Amino acid sequence: xxxxxxxxxxxxxxxxxxxxxxxxxxxxxxxxxxxxxxxxxxxxxxxxxxxxxxxxxxxxxxxxxxxxxxxxxxxxxxxxxxxxxxxxxxxxxxxxxxxxxxxxxxxxxxxxxxxxxxxxxxxxxxxxxxxxxxxxxxxxxxxxxxxxxxxxxxxxxxxxxxxxxxxxxxxxxxxxxxxxxxxxxxxxxxxxxxxxxxxxxxxxxxxxxxxxxxxxxxxxxxxxxxxxxxxxxxxxxxxxxxxxxxxxxxxxxxxxxxxxxxxxxxxxxxxxxxxxxxxxxxxxxxxxxxxxxxxxxxx
Numbered sequence: 140x141x142x143x144x145x146x147x148x149x150x151x152x153x154x155x156x157x158x159x160x161x162x163x164x165x166x167x168x169x170x171x172x173x174x175x176x177x178x179x180x181x182x183x184x185x186x187x188x189x190x191x192x193x194x195x196x197x198x199x200x201x202x203x204x205x206x207x208x209x210x211x212x213x214x215x216x217x218x219x220x221x222x223x224x225x226x227x228x229x230x231x232x233x234x235x236x237x238x239x240x241x242x243x244x245x246x247x248x249x250x251x252x253x254x255x256x257x258x259x260x261x262x263x264x265x266x267x268x269x270x271x272x273x274x275x276x277x278x279x280x281x282x283x284x285x286x287x288x289x290x291x292x293x294x295x296x297x298x299x300x301x302x303x304x305x306x307x308x309x310x311x312x313x314x315x316x317x318x319x320x321x322x323x324x325x326x327x328x329x330x331x332x333x334x335x336x337x338x339x340x341x342x343x344x345x346x347x348x349x350x351x352x353x354x355x356x357x358x359x360x361x362x363x364x365x366x367x368x369x370x371x372x373x374x375x376x377x378x379x380x381x382x383x384x385x386x387x388x389x390x391x392x393x394x395x396x397x398x399x400x401x402x403x404x405x406x407x408x409x410x411x412x413x414x415x416x417x418x419x420x421x422x423x424x425x426x427x428x429x430x431x432x433x434x435x436x437x438x
Contacts (some may be wrong), residue, residue: 164193167191169238172191174234176232176239198247199223202244211397236361236425252275292311383410384414
């Protein structure tokens with residue numbers, strides 16, 4: 140998939156025009172997305188891949204806005220995010236039953252975070268998972284404590300952040316000192332000859348009603364699939380699978396072996412067989428729904 144498949148975002152002065160242009164690309168229905176993803180996987184149809192990428196450019200731009208506090212041009216973050224989006228399309232498997240946006244968000248964020256870490260002139264320590272977690276969560280936690288502009292953190296604030304993120308207190312202090320230098324006022328102008336300010340680009344991080352509804356519908360669909368598939372299990376299989384895989388505090392093999400008077404290995408075998416039957420039933424149901432959807436569309 141060539142990078143030229145995506146329209147490029149220019150300097151910040153052209154960012155508004157870019158955001159207007161990407162809104163022209165229509166969002167895809169679940170069936171359209173599935174068909175395009177299948178075409179790409181089976182035949183490497185670049186036209187199908189192009190539609191999958193461009194229909195998600197608004198998602199990339201929205202995620203980029205969430206990283207605007209790191210002092211890097213939004214246009215560069217979007218460009219990196221678009222690369223992550225293309226990587227997501229290249230690896231996306233539509234048969235798993237998830238929407239592309241759910242899968243792509245990880246790739247988009249990963250691309251932007253790697254770019255920020257490599258571009259940050261003072262911070263060269265984001266190499267471990269814990270350090271990256273600290274780097275990208277410190278500002279948020281300071282904001283919750285209303286300490287974003289306080290400079291050095293108070294001991295109790297350091298302790299709380301250290302506890303929440305599971306990192307040493309000294310790492311919190313060190314990272315805060317490194318991050319303090321590039322902070323900019325939200326009232327700073329975008330350009331010397333512009334009246335616009337950085338705060339003008341602030342967006343509501345909460346999901347809009349369409350996204351909330353879509354996620355609710357997707358969750359309801361998965362729950363309905365699971366409920367229907369569970370009917371194909373016998374009582375013992377259903378109970379063991381629920382106890383082992385669907386509870387927040389799963390039962391141990393030892394507990395269930397005593398309850399049913401069988402060995403732990405036998406419980407494990409029943410669990411594995413039940414899970415395999417559940418997967419097959421859910422896959423068959425998904426395929427059947429898609430077939431009915433196609434038939435309805437052809438009528």
